[in-house]
Amino acid sequence: MLKTFRIGGIHPKEKKISAGKAIQPIAIPDQVIIPLSQHIGAPCQPVVKKGDTVKVGTLIGKSVGFVSTNIHSPVSGTVLKIDKALDASGYKRDAVFIKVEGDEWEASVDRSPELKKTCDLASGEILNKIAAAGIVGMGGATFPSHVKLTPPPGTKAEILIINGVECEPWLTSDHQLMMEKSDEILVGTTIVMKALNVQKAIIGIENNKQDAIRLFNQKAKEYAGITVEPLKVQYPQGGEKQLIDALTGRQVGSGALPISVGAVVQNVGTVFAIYEAVQKNKPLVERVVTVTGKEVKQPCNILSRVGIPLNDLIGVAGGLPETTGKVVSGGPMMGKALASTDIPVTKGTSGILIIPTLEAKRKAMKDCIRCAKCVSVCPMGLNPTLLMNLTEYEVWDRAEQEHITDCIECGSCSYTCPADRPLLDYIRLGKGKVSGIIRSRKN
Amino acid sequence: MSVLLTAVATLGAIGAGSAAILYMVGQKFKVEEDPRIQEVQDSLPAANCGGCGFPGCASFASACVKAESMDGLFCPVGGQDTMDKVAALLGRTAPVAAKKIAVVRCSGTCDSRPRLNLYDGASNCTIASALYGGDTGCSFGCLGLGDCVDSCTFDAIHINPVTLLPEVVEDKCTACGACVKACPKDIIELRKQGPKSRRIYVSCVNKDKGGVAKKACDVACIGCSKCQQVCPFEAITIENNLAFIIDDKCRLCRKCVPVCPTSSILELNFPPRKETPPAPKEEEAIVTA
Numbered sequence: 001m002l003k004t005f006r007i008g009g010i011h012p013k014e015k016k017i018s019a020g021k022a023i024q025p026i027a028i029p030d031q032v033i034i035p036l037s038q039h040i041g042a043p044c045q046p047v048v049k050k051g052d053t054v055k056v057g058t059l060i061g062k063s064v065g066f067v068s069t070n071i072h073s074p075v076s077g078t079v080l081k082i083d084k085a086l087d088a089s090g091y092k093r094d095a096v097f098i099k100v101e102g103d104e105w106e107a108s109v110d111r112s113p114e115l116k117k118t119c120d121l122a123s124g125e126i127l128n129k130i131a132a133a134g135i136v137g138m139g140g141a142t143f144p145s146h147v148k149l150t151p152p153p154g155t156k157a158e159i160l161i162i163n164g165v166e167c168e169p170w171l172t173s174d175h176q177l178m179m180e181k182s183d184e185i186l187v188g189t190t191i192v193m194k195a196l197n198v199q200k201a202i203i204g205i206e207n208n209k210q211d212a213i214r215l216f217n218q219k220a221k222e223y224a225g226i227t228v229e230p231l232k233v234q235y236p237q238g239g240e241k242q243l244i245d246a247l248t249g250r251q252v253g254s255g256a257l258p259i260s261v262g263a264v265v266q267n268v269g270t271v272f273a274i275y276e277a278v279q280k281n282k283p284l285v286e287r288v289v290t291v292t293g294k295e296v297k298q299p300c301n302i303l304s305r306v307g308i309p310l311n312d313l314i315g316v317a318g319g320l321p322e323t324t325g326k327v328v329s330g331g332p333m334m335g336k337a338l339a340s341t342d343i344p345v346t347k348g349t350s351g352i353l354i355i356p357t358l359e360a361k362r363k364a365m366k367d368c369i370r371c372a373k374c375v376s377v378c379p380m381g382l383n384p385t386l387l388m389n390l391t392e393y394e395v396w397d398r399a400e401q402e403h404i405t406d407c408i409e410c411g412s413c414s415y416t417c418p419a420d421r422p423l424l425d426y427i428r429l430g431k432g433k434v435s436g437i438i439r440s441r442k443n
Numbered sequence: 444m445s446v447l448l449t450a451v452a453t454l455g456a457i458g459a460g461s462a463a464i465l466y467m468v469g470q471k472f473k474v475e476e477d478p479r480i481q482e483v484q485d486s487l488p489a490a491n492c493g494g495c496g497f498p499g500c501a502s503f504a505s506a507c508v509k510a511e512s513m514d515g516l517f518c519p520v521g522g523q524d525t526m527d528k529v530a531a532l533l534g535r536t537a538p539v540a541a542k543k544i545a546v547v548r549c550s551g552t553c554d555s556r557p558r559l560n561l562y563d564g565a566s567n568c569t570i571a572s573a574l575y576g577g578d579t580g581c582s583f584g585c586l587g588l589g590d591c592v593d594s595c596t597f598d599a600i601h602i603n604p605v606t607l608l609p610e611v612v613e614d615k616c617t618a619c620g621a622c623v624k625a626c627p628k629d630i631i632e633l634r635k636q637g638p639k640s641r642r643i644y645v646s647c648v649n650k651d652k653g654g655v656a657k658k659a660c661d662v663a664c665i666g667c668s669k670c671q672q673v674c675p676f677e678a679i680t681i682e683n684n685l686a687f688i689i690d691d692k693c694r695l696c697r698k699c700v701p702v703c704p705t706s707s708i709l710e711l712n713f714p715p716r717k718e719t720p721p722a723p724k725e726e727e728a729i730v731t732a
Contacts, residue, residue: 092651340559429569
């Protein structure tokens with residue numbers, strides 16, 4: 001019996017048609033746009049100006065505040081301007097425009113492909129390197145990694161959990177990365193273990209990735225303290241709290257952080273980026289992006305630099321099909337529909353999903369039939385239909401009592417609703433309002 | 444028979460005793476309430492809209508009675524008449540406030556602002572604006588999903604099915620400000636209704652640079668400052684590429700309207716213009732609040 005989390009969850013069709021497609025490179029265009037806000041937290045302060053020459057890895061945006069991180073140039077060339085540009089947020093925000101000239105890297109970056117296993121740095125030095133390299137959570141949430149790896153005073157990490165679940169349908173970028181960079185991920189895991197000073201790490205992989213489970217089982221033997229755990233295929237197992245429950249049986253309380261049960265969770269993509277940052281001095285300037293969809297000609301996994309327009313990536317996959325109704329950044333469950341494909345890849349772009357018109361259209365909302373399907377699938381044990389109504393009627397105090405702020409926005413409720421009610425849309429709105437009220441109360 | 448009598452007598456005695464206790468408690472813990480509060484409340488419109496800034500008419504009434512003067516207290520629904528009545532009840536005078544009305548500062552109709560994508564999510568402006576800038580190139584303008592309509596208790600704002608923009612019904616709008624709060628894009632503003640409902644305002648909130656704004660919408664303010672230069676009363680400010688007419692300074696001379704290259708300044712309820720723009724009329728100056 002495979003492990004999984006204990007409350008709720010769904011199993012949408014997996015449709016991982018790009019699985020097994022080797023990670024392929026993409027040509028760098030003449031101009032790239034680097035948004036200065038690619039992470040959760042305060043946007044970066046630009047440290048370059050018009051006319052500056054940059055190399056790959058040159059710092060262009062400096063972190064401001066604790067929850068923020070650096071941004072480096074993913075290309076070499078000249079800074080054209082710092083202006084507003086549309087990004088995945090749907091709004092125009094500050095970005096650095098760079099004209100690409102050649103592909104020259106900063107001298108400090110070690111570009112050799114050899115695996116560097118040993119790391120003699122102390123915990124603090126590792127964290128400094130991670131912070132300097134601008135590493136964020138690559139699963140999509142883009143939370144600055146150095147913050148996550150610095151447990152708040154009075155707490156102690158006991159176990160490191162590596163998230164190789166990739167529970168979103170369609171997406172295969174993490175899977176393919178695990179297949180091609182298994183050694184780097186394992187070394188990265190030992191580095192994070194050292195940074196946190198923990199002796200135990202579990203890599204959780206869903207059972208639909210048999211090849212990755214076999215590969216990691218075989219290779220993890222060489223590394224002390226790392227075990228691999230196959231998991232039942234269940235969405236949203238990639239959620240931090242769900243994954244901790246599935247692997248350790250510990251439940252994170254309402255409003256608490258994973259560290260409260262001694263766990264720290266990192267995505268495989270993040271661990272790979274940490275390996276490159278610590279062992280090779282390479283800042284986070286590229287990532288693997290899955291381009292897929294029912295009518296996409298060549299679904300693929302692309303190693304793309306940050307700043308390359310999504311249009312270019314879609315071009316590699318055979319171009320935008322004529323039937324396209326919706327382009328989603330991320331997976332079908334938690335991804336975000338885009339207003340334009342002329343936006344750049346950012347640190348958090350895990351995939352591009354192209355949905356045909358027939359399937360893209362939302363069905364009309366009908367009355368709630370009180371079937372409670374949403375209640376039974378909610379992985380956080382909330383009552384989505386009640387939370388939607390409370391938001392609609394603006395009953396914020398009751399919504400707070402019903403733990404609206406615990407919602408992880410996985411979308412299982414909207415997915416399962418037979419009346420096609422936009423449950424998550426409203427809950428997200430209510431969650432924002434209630435969080436605002438709680439913040440204003442604290443001040 | 445005696446059983447019946449006993450029961451009646453016992454229950455009667457318990458009833459009388461309880462009544463006596465209740466009366467004594469009532470006397471002892473009686474709350475003295477100013478009778479004027481009820482009187483003031485009776486003269487209010489009982490809309491309970493919250494436009495005055497208080498949770499309802501009752502709390503506004505008690506605030507009026509407790510306050511030293513009537514400054515800062517205004518019932519937008521009842522207007523000046525109601526405030527005069529309230530002031531008379533309390534033996535004070537109400538300051539004269541200009542009547543206000545909600546104005547929608549966006550003229551981006553389907554013709555002037557082409558739709559670039561299709562929004563298919565929940566029909567709610569706040570939800571849509573949290574997701575992205577909107578279905579046109581302008582990320583500041585009206586989304587047309589009607590949060591303002593839902594918020595209005597007076598049926599005074601409607602979405603025009605042709606332009607997909609909200610329109611305010613002048614006779615019904617009480618300037619309670621509910622729509623101003625409901626609009627996630629801060630498009631709706633309370634402005635002075637003006638003499639004979641004549642008013643001028645910049646019907647745009649786009650803060651993009653001129654070229655970007657113009658590309659997204661034909662009637663966007665491009666921040667060219669022509670209106671600012673022509674205004675004899677320094678009533679126009681330009682901030683973040685956007686002109687704004689200060690209500691208190693504007694004398695409704697209408698000089699700014701024809702110079703606007705994108706027609707983003709609107710004049711409402713004025714008589715038709717003559718060939719040459721008239722000199723600033725000695726229109727009765729708008730009373731200041």
